[in-house]
Amino acid sequence: MLSALKISGLKKTYKGGFEALKGIDLTVKQGDFFALLGPNGAGKSTTIGIITSLVNKSAGKVEVFGHDIDQELETAKSFIGLVPQEFNFNQFESLMKILVNQAGYYGVERKIAVQRAEKYLKQLNLWEKRNDAARMLSGGMKRRLMIARALMHEPQMLILDEPTAGVDIELRRSMWEFLKELNKQGITIILTTHYLEEAEMLCRNIAIIDSGIIVENTDMKSLLAKLDVETFVFDLKPNNTPTELAEFSSRVIDGHTLEVDVKKSQTINSVFIELNKQGIEVLSMRNKSNRLEELFVGLVGSGQATSQSAVKE
Amino acid sequence: MASSRNIIALKSIMHKEIHRFMRIWVQTLVPPAITISLYFVIFGSLIGSRIGQMGGFDYMSFIVPGLIMMSVITNSYSNVASSFFSAKWQRNVEEMLVAPVPNWVIVAGYVGGGMARGMLVGGIVTIVSMFFVDIQIHNIWVIIVTVALTSATFALGGLINAIFAGSFDDISIIPTFILTPLTYLGGVFYSISLLPDFWQGVSQINPIVYMVNAFRYGFLGISDVSLTLSFAVLGVFIVSLYTIAMVLITKGIGLRS
Numbered sequence: 001m002l003s004a005l006k007i008s009g010l011k012k013t014y015k016g017g018f019e020a021l022k023g024i025d026l027t028v029k030q031g032d033f034f035a036l037l038g039p040n041g042a043g044k045s046t047t048i049g050i051i052t053s054l055v056n057k058s059a060g061k062v063e064v065f066g067h068d069i070d071q072e073l074e075t076a077k078s079f080i081g082l083v084p085q086e087f088n089f090n091q092f093e094s095l096m097k098i099l100v101n102q103a104g105y106y107g108v109e110r111k112i113a114v115q116r117a118e119k120y121l122k123q124l125n126l127w128e129k130r131n132d133a134a135r136m137l138s139g140g141m142k143r144r145l146m147i148a149r150a151l152m153h154e155p156q157m158l159i160l161d162e163p164t165a166g167v168d169i170e171l172r173r174s175m176w177e178f179l180k181e182l183n184k185q186g187i188t189i190i191l192t193t194h195y196l197e198e199a200e201m202l203c204r205n206i207a208i209i210d211s212g213i214i215v216e217n218t219d220m221k222s223l224l225a226k227l228d229v230e231t232f233v234f235d236l237k238p239n240n241t242p243t244e245l246a247e248f249s250s251r252v253i254d255g256h257t258l259e260v261d262v263k264k265s266q267t268i269n270s271v272f273i274e275l276n277k278q279g280i281e282v283l284s285m286r287n288k289s290n291r292l293e294e295l296f297v298g299l300v301g302s303g304q305a306t307s308q309s310a311v312k313e
Numbered sequence: 314m315a316s317s318r319n320i321i322a323l324k325s326i327m328h329k330e331i332h333r334f335m336r337i338w339v340q341t342l343v344p345p346a347i348t349i350s351l352y353f354v355i356f357g358s359l360i361g362s363r364i365g366q367m368g369g370f371d372y373m374s375f376i377v378p379g380l381i382m383m384s385v386i387t388n389s390y391s392n393v394a395s396s397f398f399s400a401k402w403q404r405n406v407e408e409m410l411v412a413p414v415p416n417w418v419i420v421a422g423y424v425g426g427g428m429a430r431g432m433l434v435g436g437i438v439t440i441v442s443m444f445f446v447d448i449q450i451h452n453i454w455v456i457i458v459t460v461a462l463t464s465a466t467f468a469l470g471g472l473i474n475a476i477f478a479g480s481f482d483d484i485s486i487i488p489t490f491i492l493t494p495l496t497y498l499g500g501v502f503y504s505i506s507l508l509p510d511f512w513q514g515v516s517q518i519n520p521i522v523y524m525v526n527a528f529r530y531g532f533l534g535i536s537d538v539s540l541t542l543s544f545a546v547l548g549v550f551i552v553s554l555y556t557i558a559m560v561l562i563t564k565g566i567g568l569r570s
Binding site: 049053082088091092097101106107108110 | 317318321324326332404407409412569
């Protein structure tokens with residue numbers, strides 16, 4: 001199958017010598033829902049900037065649906081829809097004008113552009129605001145406007161850089177549904193996010209970048225399977241006096257909360273058996289943190305070590 | 314396919330640019346009309362009547378082409394300088410940079426917007442001047458070609474200024490310290506033949522002299538310099554400034570990191 005995105009040996013050194021990308025390789029399959037994760041300053045936005053030609057690369061190759069950005073830049077660009085991290089529309093223009101103009105830059109006839117603008121403004125609950133200046137919108141509405149704008153030329157690949165940053169949970173969930181629906185229609189989606197729950201819920205494949213190096217690139221299931229230990233929090237019935245469990249690494253947090261680390265080789269049933277033995281009743285149980293988050297913290301830590309050693313070499 | 318896409322993109326940029334200055338017409342179209350009326354009242358009626366004739370025409374008729382040209386120059390320059398810099402500042406220039414819009418289309422779109430404002434203001438100023446003086450036309454084609462080439466030249470200048478500008482102050486420095494002095498010394502208010510030989514020679518390195526005189530020729534049939542030379546100067550400026558603008562945008566100076 002044709003790759004939606006193929007990056008090889010991509011490097012970027014900014015003026016002043018900061019090396020943002022140290023030679024990354026990445027392939028995103030057509031139709032994929034792909035997460036590009038990493039801490040602040042890891043190189044995610046630089047990578048996206050190079051793919052969308054907002055940043056000049058120092059070395060390497062980028063192909064979008066088989067079109068090299070050095071040879072066929074305009075063709076490559078026509079496949080991509082970009083939702084950037086920061087609001088970058090004209091704050092004084094109306095929503096309708098922003099969308100119709102954007103479609104025009106991709107060669108979409110005005111009549112068709114107006115129809116598409118209506119479709120996406122309605123789907124993203126912005127139709128009532130269509131004649132308002134963009135500066136009048138709330139933060140969440142501005143994010144949705146940028147998604148609508150990126151879809152105006154019906155791209156085959158949508159790149160979203162932190163699309164749900166600062167968006168409340170209800171709206172975030174509705175945006176997830178919208179993105180899942182787009183992906184079902186065949187649009188390849190590349191997402192960067194700080195909400196790891198979001199990446200875990202939406203994405204099938206994942207790359208983790210740290211200090212300009214890809215430290216992990218695999219499918220989500222394989223990555224989560226690498227998690228050796230999960231920490232569970234047990235809320236206990238009042239008047240129970242929890243003690244630490246013998247076969248598990250556990251911690252008593254307060255009079256009615258117990259934290260237990262469960263290894264892959266152990267079962268949660270065994271935890272309950274031990275608690276039963278002590279006559280302790282459990283009211284509820286939850287993961288202490290998101291599973292991907294636990295892996296991410298581990299990988300990014302080791303990535304820093306890797307990049308530091310690479311710099312020394 | 315690509316050519317029709319480029320034409321739609323060009324129309325979109327021009328539509329956006331024209332809509333922008335029409336939306337803020339109180340700031341863009343009204344001030345030149347007021348300023349030019351004051352010029353006519355002060356330099357034309359009050360002072361002009363004491364000056365008498367210049368180049369065989371009464372002073373008011375003599376300064377009309379220069380005043381129109383001054384408005385065209387200022388407006389075509391400032392339109393592109395402020396619009397493109399504002400697009401950089403708000404980062405909405407990225408809307409075009411991520412799209413498959415060739416660089417020449419971006420340049421042509423912004424220059425087209427600047428020319429539209431320059432020529433519209435030129436038209437408004439011409440209408441205002443009709444209240445003060447009987448306009449005569451010697452050669453309409455010279456007028457049209459001169460105003461089109463002059464507005465294109467200064468729109469390109471405004472674009473280059475905006476590409477380099479890092480703050481709003483940077484887009485007012487060149488109009489204040491270069492354009493305005495060159496315009497005032499460009500024969501708008503006098504014939505350069507009145508100057509001593511040395512200053513006539515100095516004036517001939519001022520490109521605005523050629524633009525104002527070609528334009529004046531279109532109205533009155535008189536010029537201090539050769540018409541052919543005037544068009545040659547305009548042609549050289551347009552080709553040079555277009556080349557510079559294209560190189561800057563292609564390299565992404567001030568636009569891409």
